Amino acid sequence: MTKVNPYAAGARGLCPHCGEGYLFDGFLKVAPRCEACGFELGKHETGDGAATFVILIAGAICAFGALFSMFAWNWPVWVSLVVWLPAVVAISLGLMRPAKGLMVAAQIAQKASEAGRDHV
Ligand SMILES: [Zn+2]
Structure with a gap:
């Protein structure tokens, strides 16, 4: 088995340990x-x-986009809401899975564990 970059595998939703299996069982579970x-x-x-x-x-x-579009291009408030509210939802949903994969991969790569009594 070749060495897998755990961060790249986690960001793609793959197992950070082997890079082949799926990390998620559902959207974020x-x-x-x-x-x-x-x-x-x-x-x-x-x-x-x-x-x-x-x-x-x-x-x-x-x-930043909403402020820039309102001040630079004089967009009315309703246009900014129509553009930027769906944009924030789309960006959030698009980034959530890779970000969670990166967080799990970081825990596995750094061998992080929950602190117990023996760590005090
Ligand atoms: Zn695996």
């Missing part, structure tokens, strides 16, 4: 284990980590 190599994926949960980055990125793009 992490599969319990990899179907190709059997690696336990389910214990790596990112919580709201990916959503935080996606909110910041999509919010910055759309807030």
